[in-house]
Amino acid sequence: MSADIELKDYQLVGLNWLNLLWDHGMSCILADDMGLGKTCQVIAFLSHLKEKGVKGPHLIIVPGAVLENWLREFEKFSPKLVVEPYYGLQKAREEQQYSILDSIDNIDVIVTTYDLCWKASDNKFLRKCQPRVCVFDEGHTLRSPGSKKYAGLMKIPAEFRVLLTGTPLQNNLQELAAILAFIMPDLFHAKHEELNFVFKHKAKTTDKEHSALLSKARIDRARSMITPFLLRRKKEQTLKHLPKKTNRVEYCDLVPEQKKIYDRLLAKQRKVLSDRAAGIENKDSANTMMRLRQAAIHPFLFREIYDDNMIKKVHKTCMRGRWRTSDSEIVMEELHQYSDYDFHDFIRKNSNELSKYALTNDEWMNSGKVAKLGELLTKYKENGDRALVFSQFTTVMDILQLVLDTLNIAYMRIDGNTPIPERQTLLDIFTTDTTIPVFLLSTKSGGTGINLTAANKIIIFDSSFNPQEDVQAENRAHRVGQTREVEVVRLVTKGTIEEQIHALGKSKLALDAMVSNGEKGENSEKDIEKRGLDTVAEMLAKELAKKEGSEDCTIKNEEVKEEEDVDIKDQYLDGLKKHGLDLSAA
Numbered sequence: 001m002s003a004d005i006e007l008k009d010y011q012l013v014g015l016n017w018l019n020l021l022w023d024h025g026m027s028c029i030l031a032d033d034m035g036l037g038k039t040c041q042v043i044a045f046l047s048h049l050k051e052k053g054v055k056g057p058h059l060i061i062v063p064g065a066v067l068e069n070w071l072r073e074f075e076k077f078s079p080k081l082v083v084e085p086y087y088g089l090q091k092a093r094e095e096q097q098y099s100i101l102d103s104i105d106n107i108d109v110i111v112t113t114y115d116l117c118w119k120a121s122d123n124k125f126l127r128k129c130q131p132r133v134c135v136f137d138e139g140h141t142l143r144s145p146g147s148k149k150y151a152g153l154m155k156i157p158a159e160f161r162v163l164l165t166g167t168p169l170q171n172n173l174q175e176l177a178a179i180l181a182f183i184m185p186d187l188f189h190a191k192h193e194e195l196n197f198v199f200k201h202k203a204k205t206t207d208k209e210h211s212a213l214l215s216k217a218r219i220d221r222a223r224s225m226i227t228p229f230l231l232r233r234k235k236e237q238t239l240k241h242l243p244k245k246t247n248r249v250e251y252c253d254l255v256p257e258q259k260k261i262y263d264r265l266l267a268k269q270r271k272v273l274s275d276r277a278a279g280i281e282n283k284d285s286a287n288t289m290m291r292l293r294q295a296a297i298h299p300f301l302f303r304e305i306y307d308d309n310m311i312k313k314v315h316k317t318c319m320r321g322r323w324r325t326s327d328s329e330i331v332m333e334e335l336h337q338y339s340d341y342d343f344h345d346f347i348r349k350n351s352n353e354l355s356k357y358a359l360t361n362d363e364w365m366n367s368g369k370v371a372k373l374g375e376l377l378t379k380y381k382e383n384g385d386r387a388l389v390f391s392q393f394t395t396v397m398d399i400l401q402l403v404l405d406t407l408n409i410a411y412m413r414i415d416g417n418t419p420i421p422e423r424q425t426l427l428d429i430f431t432t433d434t435t436i437p438v439f440l441l442s443t444k445s446g447g448t449g450i451n452l453t454a455a456n457k458i459i460i461f462d463s464s465f466n467p468q469e470d471v472q473a474e475n476r477a478h479r480v481g482q483t484r485e486v487e488v489v490r491l492v493t494k495g496t497i498e499e500q501i502h503a504l505g506k507s508k509l510a511l512d513a514m515v516s517n518g519e520k521g522e523n524s525e526k527d528i529e530k531r532g533l534d535t536v537a538e539m540l541a542k543e544l545a546k547k548e549g550s551e552d553c554t555i556k557n558e559e560v561k562e563e564e565d566v567d568i569k570d571q572y573l574d575g576l577k578k579h580g581l582d583l584s585a586a
Helices: 009-023 037-051 064-077 090-102 120-129 148-154 173-183 185-200 211-229 256-277 285-297 308-320 328-337 340-349 351-357 368-383 394-406 420-432 467-474 497-506 509-516 524-548 568-578
Strands: 028-032 058-062 083-085 109-113 133-136 160-164 230-233 245-252 387-391 411-414 438-442 457-460 486-493
Touching: 009 037, 037 058, 037 064, 037 133, 037 160, 058 064, 064 083, 064 109, 064 420, 090 120, 109 120, 148 173, 160 173, 245 368, 256 285, 256 524, 285 497, 285 524, 308 328, 308 351, 340 351, 340 394, 368 387, 368 394, 368 457, 368 486, 387 394, 387 467, 394 411, 394 438, 411 420, 457 467, 467 486, 467 497, 486 497, 497 524
Parallel strands: 028 160, 028 230, 058 109, 058 133, 083 109, 133 160, 245 486, 387 438, 387 457, 411 438, 457 486
Antiparallel strands: none
């Protein structure tokens, strides 16, 4: 091992384990939930291989948000390794390909991102590099064997594959089958269908005598299969002095404008359910469900302020100005698609011509969730606390920027559109500049891999259908380097679909939805969204039926036939318990 690296005892265990499996030609999953611990172990392992005379190149594939951090950690802990990043625009990558292949014998490590490595030209280049070791940071992204990403990464040859993840794998046995097939394709890939069939079986809640035993046998078999390939240690096992993390829910009220929109959409959803009960096809369900979710977040996501009369005036002004050569009907059609936020943004960007239509009463502040967020952040700022605010939607983040500007609260922001080279700089600024109390992050782009221990408060502004994404987001602050207790606050709007989404997350059903259709779907995130919406629709239908005492809201679905007096979440929890997964204390 390179003398430049100093490892703690628990990291040495991981390093020794990696060396042992390397010597025996066995790939592995390193499932440590300790922040920078896995990074250090991988760098030490690759340094050790070089000292043993094992030449590279080795390949490390990471989320875009942490690429710069990996490069920095290599420079800090093992500067003797020659590390080349591979990312950027297509033209820049073509130049990098020639440069890397030309000096491949002298390169120890190539670092790239998941967004690139499965694309045809980039994948072909990475295969030419013939990496000895492939490391997949946040390896749970490989949970869907039917995706193009999974198939593309499987094509990259490697003697040794290491998956890094803090996500527990045994929560879902199909996910386990996919991961096993990926890390050891020679051993498991040919049997993937058989494994998937075995692990997909679900015990019926009516089978009280044999289902629990059968499920326990399956889980025991799965654990015995994965034990040689998995090293998993939790924070409480290795970081005994890490400050504790607490979770709580803050319930928010609908403001009158929100309630008006929500009630209107709820009436539309009742019609969907009524039609379905009568055997009438109604395709509006998914869209209405998503709109209900938006209504629970903010009325600014709808067009209520800029009515049809206002649109005509804005259109008339546009056609007199810079848009006079544009097709009038197309301009009008586009304006009709705008939400109030879209109008506000459009007018702000064209203020010279459209200033008279600008909003003047801080309408973006008019939301129950925003009111609660402002209350929390103001208190945090006064107390010297710093917060990470996560949202699923970039438009919601745009609105929150307006809110923070109005509250005179400084902030940073990272989402999927933030260029990779800029992300680490933004993280560094937030870490060092304590006058910035808030960091806005999109859950998918900023919720994995990055280290933001400078914050000690986490606000989940809107929850994901996959609760694991929210947990990963929480852990951006609860990791190595944290010196204060971490508080996680989930904002949930009372009396809305968000209560069903929260119940879905608590029951961990999204973990099953994540992979149940994975072998056929190319986009697992869309599968999660669809399954999540379907399940929440069922839960909402039950809630409506209870409140109204109406049979019209009953969904004709053989999988949802619980008695009216049984909570659907309890049914799900009971079903998972029969699988051997008792989550009642989670």
